Amino acid sequence: MTQIINSLAEISSRYDALFVDLWGCLHNGVTAYPDAVQAMQTYRAGGGTVVLVTNSPxxxxxxxxxxxxxxxxxDAYDSIATSGDSARAAMFRGAVGEKVYFMGEWERDEGFFAPMNVIENPVDITRVPLDEATGIVCCGPFDPMADPSVNRADFLYAKQKGMKLLCANPDIVVDRGDTxxxxxxxxxxxxxxxxxxxLYFGKPHPPIYDLARRRLAALGKDVGEAGILAIGDGIGTDIAGAMGENLDSLFITGGLAASETTNGDQPDPKLLEAYFEREMTSPTYTIGHLR
Structure with a gap:
């Protein structure tokens, strides 16, 4: 059974590095959580390394x-590993062909198509209409409030044409403030x-963890599995990914699962037990909010 803790400081000395989620942990999509920021600063001041591991495209x-x-x-982190960078590398290696149908908000996601100098002989990517595409690059829905089923007709066409969909953010939902x-x-x-x-490249899938470890190595840090703690509020992404990578995990209940697990500032043990039973998982540690 998971250990409920009151602060990161109770366990942080056991780990040399943290893989930390962003939305629901360090910020709510609008503003930072001061206690979480302070926890990261304190951890780094004590010699720990913080890699932000996010499913952002x-x-x-x-x-x-x-x-x-x-x-x-x-000063709250050392490096960043994004599912976007992992997915971009796959795109420029030709995972979905040269002519792609883009799904997302272009003003927000234009950087996804910026050249990557680390890729040798990258594919020349061109954005085209769906009926001219060899594959789909999905950074998000056109309308984040619309039910995904509005895409059924386009997806049926794409499936019949044998197109692969490159998913730059495996998250199902996210809370932007209260929305x-x-x-x-x-x-x-x-x-x-x-x-x-x-095709998935973010949590809980292996490519983003490989990228996070390479970010650690680039900092001159040689940290094994036992020295890394993964932190996040997504039971199917952050926690499932940590378990798949054989990493200890700290589950933040005050994020996506708040209504199912948390009363006030900390998780309710009975609600938490029922939630973990439904999800068939058990993080190493649990806390209401990162602090």
Whole structure:
């Protein structure tokens, strides 16, 4: 059974590095959580390394800029690994062909198509209408409030043409302030359910953890599995991914699962037990909010 803790400091000395989720942990999509920021600063001041591991479809430079807008200072983390960078690398290696149908908000996601100098002989990617495409690049829905089923007709056509859907953000939903929105993962799930093939690169899938470990190595940190703690509020992404990678995990109940697990500032043990039983999982540790 999971251990409920009151602060990260109770366990942080056991780990050399943290893989930390963003939405629902460090910020709510609008503003930073001061206690969470302070916890990261304190951990780093004690010699720990913080890699932010996010299912954002943005390149890491875009995430860093967004964090600044939300009020997360640069001294709260050491590096960033995004599902966007992992998925971009696959796209430029030709995972969905050269002519792609883009799904998302172009003003927000334009950076996804920025060149990656680390890719040798990258594919020349062109955005085209669906009927000219060899594959789909999905950074999110066109309308995050619309039910994913509005895409059924397009997905049926794409499936019949044998197109693969590259999912840059496996999250199903996200809370932007008090508003819950659909994410790219919901569209990829629908496409898979309809018989199409979806390619995933964020949590809980291995590519983003490989990227996070490479970010650690680039910092000169040689940290094994036992020295890494994964932190997040997504039971099917952050916690499932950590378990798949054999990493200890800290589940934040005050995020996506707040209504099912949390009374006030901390998880309710009975609600938590029932929730974990339904989800058939058990994180190493649990806390209401990162602090």
């Amino acid at each position: 943005k390149p890491r430079v875009g995430v860093a800029a967004q964090l600044g807008q939300f009020g997360v200072p640069k 819950r929105e659909w994410c790219a993962g919901a569209l990829a799930r629908l496409y898979t359910e309809m018989g199409g093939e979806s």
